[in-house]
Amino acid sequence: MASHWEEFYSTHLPPTDFEDNRKLLKEFCERHNKAGQRVVLITSGGTTVPLExxxxxxxxxxxxxxxxxxSAEYFLEHGYAVIFLHRLKSLEPFTRHFTGQKFMDMLELHERGPSTTITVKPDCVDIVAPILARYKAAQEAGRILYVTFTTVSDYFWLLRASCECLAQFETKALLYLAAAVSDFYIPSSELPTHKIQSGAGAPTISLQLVPKLLAPLVSLWVPHAYVVSFKLETDESILITKARDSMNKYKHKLVIGNILQTRRNRVVFVTPENNYEIVLTREQLLSGMEIEDTIVSNIIESHTEFIAQHKY
Structure with a gap:
């Protein structure tokens, strides 16, 4: 009998651009593996569950x-190659600093007869220049690959394809699973073809549990990788227990727990041995410090120890 996750793949088609993305993943991983590079797969943003x-x-x-x-920016700063598997139109490294109208407000338009030039306002150069420099460095070195998903089915197919390419890195592969993956879905076979019509009255929608891919990921797809998952809760009293349960069930290396209301300034690292907090003070937040800087530094330190312990 097929497992829950195998059944999901057998009943849901891959995204239309799947083969193109798989080719890009394969080329990216082969190039960086030959260079002896460490690589991190970062999943980011939320998945959707279609109703039609x-x-x-x-x-x-x-x-x-x-x-x-x-986090992708901080991993790049530490020399990692980055596969950024993210929700289409969610925040991306570097451009995240200029959301909405913010970037347009930093520009000036100069019209001189037939020619037009655009410049960055002098008082904004110190903001834009270092971010642009880091972006250009990552792009020119080919150290970041952007791959997008929308639905939970897209995510499943692209996550497995990424893992298949990452397996060759063994302990040098790090998985940073920060995407908000749907817990429930409607099987493809039960979806109506066209838009649900309101004239028929309120629809009854039956949701099923989404398979937990941590199980095959840790045990089958990338068994030698350093795997980090996240646990988001709204109830402080169950956070550590839920994170510890996940750790014990899937046998990966680290669960990072966070509470919805305080996720910007406090997280809890839950390892097989212990758990500890990372907290930013109000002063650190006001100075522009991001908790992801400390999160990534701590993970890289643990990943380095992990690689050293598993050298053959």
């Missing part, structure tokens, strides 16, 4: 992709 095949309505997950996008 020709999707007009869908159930979404709360996530702007802030943690994943910020």
């Amino acid at each position: 095949h020709n999707t007009v309505r869908f159930v979404d997950n709360f996530s702007a992709g802030t943690r994943g996008a910020a």
Whole structure:
């Protein structure tokens, strides 16, 4: 009998651009593996659950992709190659600093007859220049690959394809699973083809549990990788227990727990041996410090120890 996750793959088609993305993943991983590079797969943003095949309505997950996008920048600073598997139109590294009208307000338009030039306002150069420099350095070195998903099915197919390419890195692969993955879905076979009509009255929608991919990921797809998952809760009293339960069930290396209301300034690291907090003070937050900087530094330190312990 097929497992829950195998059944999901057998009943849901891959995204239309799947083969193109798989080729990009394969080329990216082969190049960086030959160079002896460490690589991190960062998943970021929320998945959707369509209510129709020709999707007009869908159930979404709360996530702007802030943690994943910020973390990608810090992993790049530490020399990692980055696969950034993210929700389409969610926040991305570097451009996340200029959301909405903020970037347009930093520009000046100069019209001189037939020619027009655009410049960055002098008082904004010190803000834009270092971010642009880091972006250009990552792009020119080919150290970041952007791959997008929308639905939970897209995410499943692209996550497995990423893991298949990452397996060759063995202990040098790090998985940073920060995406907000739907817990429930409607099987493809039960979706109506066209838009649900309101004239028929309120629909009855039956949701099923989404398979937990941590199980095959840790035991089958990338058994030698350093795997980090996240646990978001709204109830402080169950956070450590839920994180510890996940750790014990899937046998990966680290669960990072956070509470919805305080996720910007406090997280809890839960390891097989212990748990400890990372907290930013109000002064640190006001100075512009991001908790992802400390999160990534701590993870890289643990990843380095992990690699050293598993040298053959």
